[in-house]
Amino acid sequence: MIRGILPEATLVRLAWRSIWRNRRRTLITLSSMAxxxxxxxxxxxxxxGTFGRMVDEAVRMxxxxxxxxxxxxxxxxxxxxxxxxAGALRxxxxxxxxxxRTKELVMGQGLAKSAVGAxxxxxxxxxxxxxxxxxPLPRHILKGRYLSDGGRAEAVIGMELARxxxxxxxxxxxxxxxxxxxxxxxxxxxxxxxFSMGSEEMDGYLIQVPIGFARRLYGLPPGSVTCxxxxxxxxxxxxxxxxxxxxxxxxxxxxxxPWERVIPEVSGLIGIKRASAxxxxxxxxxxxxxxxxxxxxMSVLERGREFGVMLALGTTAARLRAQVFxxxxxxxxxxxxxxxxxxSAIVLFLQSKGIDISKIYSSEVSISGFAFDKTLxxxxxxxxxxxxxxxAFSVTLVLGLIPVWRSAKIRVAEVLR
Amino acid sequence: xxxKHVVRMxxxxxxxxxxxxxxxxxxxxxxxxxxGDFITLxxxxxxxxxxxxxxxxxxxxxxxxxxxxxxxxxxxxTGSELSRLRKERIGFIFQAYNLIPVLTAFENAEYVLMLKxxxxxxxxxxxxxxxxxxxxEGMEDRxxxxxxxxxxxxxxxxxxxxxxxxxxxxxxxxxxxxSKTGGALMxxxxxxxxxxxxxxLFSTHDPKVMERARRRITLKDGMVEGDTR
Numbered sequence: 001m002i003r004g005i006l007p008e009a010t011l012v013r014l015a016w017r018s019i020w021r022n023r024r025r026t027l028i029t030l031s032s033m034a035x036x037x038x039x040x041x042x043x044x045x046x047x048x049g050t051f052g053r054m055v056d057e058a059v060r061m062x063x064x065x066x067x068x069x070x071x072x073x074x075x076x077x078x079x080x081x082x083x084x085x086a087g088a089l090r091x092x093x094x095x096x097x098x099x100x101r102t103k104e105l106v107m108g109q110g111l112a113k114s115a116v117g118a119x120x121x122x123x124x125x126x127x128x129x130x131x132x133x134x135x136p137l138p139r140h141i142l143k144g145r146y147l148s149d150g151g152r153a154e155a156v157i158g159m160e161l162a163r164x165x166x167x168x169x170x171x172x173x174x175x176x177x178x179x180x181x182x183x184x185x186x187x188x189x190x191x192x193x194x195f196s197m198g199s200e201e202m203d204g205y206l207i208q209v210p211i212g213f214a215r216r217l218y219g220l221p222p223g224s225v226t227c228x229x230x231x232x233x234x235x236x237x238x239x240x241x242x243x244x245x246x247x248x249x250x251x252x253x254x255x256x257x258p259w260e261r262v263i264p265e266v267s268g269l270i271g272i273k274r275a276s277a278x279x280x281x282x283x284x285x286x287x288x289x290x291x292x293x294x295x296x297x298m299s300v301l302e303r304g305r306e307f308g309v310m311l312a313l314g315t316t317a318a319r320l321r322a323q324v325f326x327x328x329x330x331x332x333x334x335x336x337x338x339x340x341x342x343x344s345a346i347v348l349f350l351q352s353k354g355i356d357i358s359k360i361y362s363s364e365v366s367i368s369g370f371a372f373d374k375t376l377x378x379x380x381x382x383x384x385x386x387x388x389x390x391x392a393f394s395v396t397l398v399l400g401l402i403p404v405w406r407s408a409k410i411r412v413a414e415v416l417r
Numbered sequence: 418x419x420x421k422h423v424v425r426m427x428x429x430x431x432x433x434x435x436x437x438x439x440x441x442x443x444x445x446x447x448x449x450x451x452x453g454d455f456i457t458l459x460x461x462x463x464x465x466x467x468x469x470x471x472x473x474x475x476x477x478x479x480x481x482x483x484x485x486x487x488x489x490x491x492x493x494x495t496g497s498e499l500s501r502l503r504k505e506r507i508g509f510i511f512q513a514y515n516l517i518p519v520l521t522a523f524e525n526a527e528y529v530l531m532l533k534x535x536x537x538x539x540x541x542x543x544x545x546x547x548x549x550x551x552x553x554e555g556m557e558d559r560x561x562x563x564x565x566x567x568x569x570x571x572x573x574x575x576x577x578x579x580x581x582x583x584x585x586x587x588x589x590x591x592x593x594x595x596s597k598t599g600g601a602l603m604x605x606x607x608x609x610x611x612x613x614x615x616x617x618l619f620s621t622h623d624p625k626v627m628e629r630a631r632r633r634i635t636l637k638d639g640m641v642e643g644d645t646r
Binding site: 018 | 467468471474476477496497500501503504505509511515517518519520524528529531532533576
């Protein structure tokens with residue numbers, strides 16, 4: 001475009017000096033762009049950090065980033081839809097790269113009864129030592145202790161459920177379930193700990209028991225599970241891991257799902273919140289970039305006489321537009337660079353320090369039953385920087401084409417009059 | 418001066434507006450400008466001087482009539498052909514100097530040569546020589562805002578003649594400078610006319626400028642009222 005019209009250096013020099021002729025306006029323009037980008041980067045990283053942490057806690061507490069289950073279990077969760085002899089498959093999966101740990105789970109519905117009353121419950125049979133190391137629930141035990149290995153008839157229950165049943169640590173209560181043969185089965189169980197996750201769903205509905213006890217309760221054969229959870233070091237690897245598990249002969253006949261399918265309420269909510277935040281963000285960025293566009297257009301319109309002189313001297317319209325395009329490009333690059341650097345610095349700082357929201361939210365904060373930690377950590381990723389920076393750069397460049405086009409759209413004789 | 422004409426105008430008219438508000442800026446101009454000539458274009462405000470300069474310079478198009486620049490009908494030229502014509506064959510000097518504010522005096526002067534693709538060394542040698550000729554040594558790296566009106570106009574003159582145009586159009590080039598500076602600028606342009614053979618056409622109100630011309634054209638109400646040599 002440039003070569004053959006003017007030596008490139010002259011064009012670049014003209015454009016570069018032109019953007020600095022009104023230093024204050026240029027700095028305001030760059031600040032606006034940088035502010036918009038910082039805002040966008042912070043909002044997205046804050047949101048992604050929060051969601052990431054929430055997902056991490058949810059998958060560690062439930063069935064992992066990837067879950068192996070009976071093909072019909074997801075649509076009709078029932079203990080009789082189990083995966084038998086999960087040990088061999090588990091051993092193969094644990095040898096895969098990127099797998100942090102696996103977890104066997106037996107999950108089902110039931111009824112908890114005490115002398116005071118009865119309440120519907122979700123029973124989750126877990127491997128206590130594994131949960132103790134990784135799952136967030138043991139950290140939220142308020143009274144008593146977490147489960148111990150060995151398959152004893154003990155349970156940790158939520159505070160709200162304990163209140164409804166009128167029981168405490170050491171109390172016994174009856175767990176009634178339909179076993180895999182469709183028969184009603186009841187077991188006496190002792191409360192060893194009471195937790196508070198900060199969500200009504202969890203605290204009023206969930207009980208955790210040792211997996212051995214859960215198998216007995218539901219009449220499942222040894223080694224069988226309703227879900228085999230796979231916790232990954234990097235959640236982004238889940239589809240790759242699903243592909244590799246699917247290829248294992250031990251997984252034949254089983255369904256393998258990413259966490260989004262297993263806990264759709266969390267992924268759905270995250271999706272909605274992410275989309276609404278994106279809309280807000282696009283709107284905010286558009287406002288900021290429109291301000292930038294206005295200053296670009298103003299800087300072109302006020303130079304009509306100068307452009308008229310250049311055209312009179314024999315400058316072609318294409319060359320004049322190339323100069324203004326370079327000005328837009330320089331401003332755009334500088335603004336984006338400043339915004340990306342500043343935004344990254346702020347997010348990286350907060351990523352290490354965390355943001356304590358306990359002063360803003362005194363009550364518990366939860367989404368879909370999964371409680372938030374009150375110290376939130378934004379998460380900076382190259383992808384966020386890439387798409388936010390790319391979007392701002394592209395939109396500014398496209399908006400900048402209007403001043404570029406307008407620059408040579410002048411009647412020379414009129415502007416020189 | 419020789420008989421070879423640079424510009425030939427036949428029945429050139431220029432109207433602005435339409436209907437009852439129409440303004441007849443030029444009303445049938447017939448003129449020939451010859452190579453090497455040194456011409457003033459005089460007349461009261463609104464007589465059509467600037468319009469005539471704009472049409473000759475290809476910055477505006479006539480409403481009717483024919484205008485030839487070195488035997489080429491510029492009324493039929495496209496925008497890019499006119500742009501090339503101005504770059505190659507016409508120099509402009511404006512009343513308000515109109516230097517590019519972000520370029521230094523030297524860069525302003527060599528701007529048209531850069532547009533023409535003249536190599537850097539040749540360009541710099543040429544401008545340095547002209548700067549010496551017009552007394553601008555030491556001013557090369559100054560920006561227009563750091564120059565006086567007279568100095569800026571000298572840079573504009575160098576810019577106008579650097580590419581050896583066939584014609585320099587100067588719209589009241591001495592109007593914004595004091596009489597002493599104006600006289601010096603006229604001396605300079607007369608010298609360039611004589612030494613380089615460049616044709617000059619000035620619009621002016623200044624009697625001292627008119628005195629220096631070898632040919633004086635007077636416009637009134639868009640028509641040639643007088644043409645004396």
